[in-house]
Amino acid sequence: MARQWILTGxxxxxxxxxxxxxxxxPSPETLGLNEVLVRLKAASINYRELMIPTPTNPAGPINPPLVPSCDGAGTVEAIGPSVTEFRVGDRVLxxxxxxxxxxxxxxxxxxxADAQNCLGQGSDGTLRTHGVFREKGLVRAPASLDFITAATMTCTWTTAWNALFGLRGQEVGPGSWVLVQGTGGxxxxxxxxxVAAGASVVATTSSEEKAMKLxxxxxxxxxxxxxxxxxxxEARGFTPGGRGFDSVIEVTGNEGLRQSFASVRIDGIITLVGMVGDSGTEAVPLLESFFHGAIVRPILASSRTQFQEVVRFVDEKQIVPAIDDVVFELAQVKDAYRRLEEKQHFSKIAIRID
Known part of the structure; x- marks a missing residue:
């Protein structure tokens, strides 16, 4: 029998x-033409899952019961008649x-507009032992990673990859300077x-313990x-000649946006990827970008092709995604969300399912 978490409202x-x-x-005989039955081995959680079960969720209402979370890794147990990309036994994300x-x-x-159709919002997510996914809702997992570390990649690693490589002609590499904020996923x-691409990175944090990890x-x-x-x-001062950063990964929203503008170079990119900062902070006008000559680029995760690109990059560079010191079991998911909400974690909180 399977086990799972659901949102009831x-x-x-x-x-x-x-x-x-x-x-x-789910029985293999009931699979649709392009559906895949996956035995999930691990998952991880994201800030979006703290917002989805609220009446003020910016992505709108859900249709309960709904399995939450979008990050997950497992093995294919059965495939529908028209599935061509996967076979039984494949490791997938x-x-x-x-x-x-x-x-x-x-x-x-x-x-x-796609947010309402995403895993954990418009369709059942990954906090379960078994799940049926669409063929296009899976990619092959990195061969170099175990299930726990691979399960962190769906949302955060695709977002990070898109931020750094998604704008053609502006990809980071040797000689690039990148600013990252905080120690979230x-x-x-x-x-x-x-770092694996050869760029120089400056990070921000609030504690020496986390600074050592960075x-x-x-x-x-x-x-x-x-x-x-x-x-x-201060961060800008570390760049060559104080020129500013080529790429700034902005995760806080209005709380940190003015500092992001202060740090970026002319024609540099500020990628808006989250809103984990103080929600009561005064809004920063879009016109602010005019005074700094920066590109402001909001993104949501990545395309499926970009997901496959970052999987190949992780295998090629033998990167092991950093995860929090505490790994939770499936039955402990509420404890995991408490740790996330209280910002006690470093990087990603993983859930062991197997």
Whole structure:
């Protein structure tokens, strides 16, 4: 029998999350033409899952019961009659938004309108032992990673890859300078990818303990944003001649955006990837970008093709995604979300399912 978590509504994750056991495992005979039955071995969690079960979720309502989360890794147990990309036994990762790839192709970027169709929002996600996914809702897992580390890649690693390589002609590499903010999943993934690509990375954090971890992953310099409110200027000072950063990964939203503008070079890119900062912070006008000559690029995860690109990069460079010190079991998911909400974690919180 299968086990899973479901959302029963949008009254907050503590109240809406419910654990179910003795759930029937989908039968291979019932699979649709392009469906794949996956035995999930691991998952990980994201900030978006704290917002989805709330009445103010920016992506809109859900249709409960709904299995949350989008990050997951496992093995193929059965395939539908028309599936051509996978075979039984293949190691796979969940892709965030199969409908976008089905409708517009594997190269199609995700827009906010796609959010309602994503895993854990418009269709059942990965916090379960067994799941049926669309063929376009999967990619092959890196051969070099175990299930726990591979399961962190669906949302954060694709976002980081898109931020650093998604704008043609502006890809990072040797000679590039990249600024990452904090120690959440996207920021740490961007740090690891940029370092592997030969770029120089400056990171921000609020504690020396986390600063040591960032340096161990390759950050050349670390700036404490709590002790220096003008951390954008301080970070900029580390770039050659104080020119500013080629790429800034902006995760906080309005709280840190002015400092991102202070840090970026003319014609550099500020990629908007999240809103984990203080939601009560005064909004920064778009016109602010005019005074800094920067490109402001909002993104949501990546295309399916970009997901496959970052998988190949991880295998080629033998990168092991950093994860939090605490790994939770499937039945402990509420404890995992508490740790995420309280920002006690480093990088990604993983869930062991097997």
């Amino acid at each position: 949008q009254e907050g994750w503590e109240k809406s999350l419910e654990f179910q056991e003795n759930v029937a495992i 969940a892709h965030l938004c199969a409908p976008a790839a089905e409708a517009r192709g594997d190269d199609a970027p995700m827009g906010f 996207v920021s740490v993934a961007a740090l690891q990818i940029a 340096r161990a992953l390759g950050a050349k310099h670390v700036v404490n944003y709590r002790t220096n409110k003008a951390w954008g200027e």
